[in-house]
Amino acid sequence: MYKITNKKMLDSNTFLMDIEAPRIAKSCLPGQFVIVRSDEKSERIPLTICDYDTNRGTVTVVFQALGISTRKISTYEIDESFLDFVGPLGHPSDLLNEDLEVLRNKSIVFVADGIGAAHVYPQVKWLYDHGIDADVIVGCESKEHLLLEKEMRTISANSYIATNDGSYGYKGSAEELLKELIENERKNYDHIVAVAPMTMMKSICEFTKGFGIKTIVSLKQIMIDGIGLCGGCRVTVGGETKFTCIDGPEFDGHLVDFEEAIRRQAMYKKEEAHKCRVGLNL
Template sequence: MYKIVEKKILAPNIYLMDVEAPRIAKSAQPGQFIIVRADEKSERIPLTICDYNREKGTITIVFQVVGSSTMKMSKLEAEDYFQDFVGPLGQPSEFIHENIEELKKKSIVFVAGGVGTAPVYPQVKWLNSLGIKADVIVGSKSKEFLILEEEMRKEAGNLYITTDDGSYGNKGLVTEVLKNLIENENKKYDVVVAIGPMIMMKFVAKLTKEYGIKTVVSLNTLMVDGTGMCGACRVTVGGHTKFTCVDGPEFDGHLVDFEEAMRRQTMYKTEEGKQFLEQQEREEGHICHVGLGGEK
């Protein structure tokens, strides 16, 4: 059992929780994820780690209510417990493996959309701890849905906010802000990291390809089982099959087949789609348990 030590409502239907998980906190790295289960009858929900505190032994998660399992999670309060809390899983950010002195020479910008701000935060925080100030572009529907602004301002070099309705910051898309920074403010970025809705990452990668800027995207929304056993998070990257939960969740954005990834993601939203994927996986030699892992 894993105790919830703090709970916050960040925006409508978006929650932050600090959870006691000393072993995970000890080894967690930016970019990795955990799998949580509210109780023994709940589905397994993969969530990218938002933050970790090695001294306190806590892991911070942020989630949005999108179905019955996340709704059940949202009803839990501080002092309540999760049945399961497993991790850290997946590969950490590639920045972790780079030579620090070489990393300090790079100009980095993160592009976050909606709840994608949560997995961006630990990477920006980690870089700042090394004296590297990355730029961050955050997009949301409106000011009401903007999350982690104060925390991000403390860690980022420059924070650019854009909202769909213009209620806060710039009005428009994150790609418009990125394009303006490159073309009109003469920003010379070496790496772009985009995390958010699949369609957002697709168009960020399309834009950066025009400028020849290396781009990393996170396909965490495709994960179901989270252990590589079900094959449901299969994605094509550079013509090769990859599994988001064990090979990722981060990949080269210019090599990801976004059309395939978006089709797969859409199919998860219907029971018919889940049944179709199960049959498809069996025919291709995989044993898929999409209905067991993916939230309905």
């Protein structure tokens, strides 16, 4: 059993939890994920590893209570436990494979919309811990939905905020702010990591391709079982079939067939909506 040692509500339906999992905490790398199962009758849920503490033996996950399973785990409180907490799974960020001196000479920006902030945070933190500063753009609908602002500002000298309604920071989307920085403020980025809704990542990649900027995207949102058995996260990258959970979750965005990925993401929307209505007696 994997005990919850800390729980925070970050906005109206987004939760942060620290889970006691010492062996996983010792093995985590930025960009990886875990599979969570609350009890014997629950489905497997892939969740991004937002942070980890080897001294305390805890792993931090951030999730939105949208489907029936995430709504269920959002009701768990401190000292309650999950039946399964498996990981770390997936490949870590490709930044970890580069020479540190090469990275220090690169201009890197992370673009995160909504809960995407939880995915990029450990990568920005890893760079910071190795003496490398990166820009970060965090976008959300409005100020009340902004995630991890304080944490991001601690590890990034240039942390930008964008809200769609203009209630805080730049008025517009994270994508629009990225374009503003590149086109009008003449930011010369060498490497972009984008974690956002599928359509936004597609649009960002179309934009950055024209500038020749390497752009990495995370496709974790289409994963299901997390170990490649169900085939539900198949995606075409560079003309080859990849499984997001075992070959990713990050890929070169300029090679991703986003139209296919968007169709795949929508495959189970009706079933999930029905399950939510039945499970919650709506």
